[in-house]
Amino acid sequence: MSATIGHILYDDTCGFCRSWIPRLGPLVRSRGIEVTPLQSPRVKERLTVPMLDLLTDIHLMFENGQTIRGPEVYRYIMRRVWWLVPFYVLSTLPVLRNVFDWGYRKFADNRYRISKACKLPGA
Incomplete structure (x- = not known):
């Protein structure tokens, strides 16, 4: 197991996010990345950004304090998983x-509707 280099922060009130992002856990943990809900106490005490701003995107918070957000989180992961590298290249x-x-933004902006339509319960 790798030393933790960062945390993927996701919206635990979104049904899709709640069911999909933790499934990434084994894949990203082997690369030193933990999966953590934005609503966890650890995140609230560590980040000074208002919660409403955090809820617009998925975030990857590195241990050194740097963060990336939105589609860049997916690109970061794709670039580090050998069988996802072709998708990374295409996405760049x-x-x-x-x-x-655009696809990321549309999905992120409508994730609650998508969750409801797919009957994926949020928190």
């Missing part, structure tokens, strides 16, 4: 980068 190409970012 000029036109496809915009498509990937």
Whole structure:
């Protein structure tokens, strides 16, 4: 097991996020990344950003204090998993980068509706 280098912070009140993101756990833990709900006490005491700002995106908070958010979190993970590298490369190409970012934003903005439609209960 790798030393912890960061935490993926996700919205635990979102049904989709609540069911999908923890499934990434084994994949990212082997790369030193833990999966933590944004609503956990540890996150609240460590971050000074208002909760409403945090809830707009998934975040990756590194132990050194640096954070990345949104589609960059997925790119970070894809770049470190050998079988996801082709998707990482595609997501960085000029036109496809915009498509990937747009798709992420649309999904993130509608995740509660998607969760409800898929009958995925949130917290």
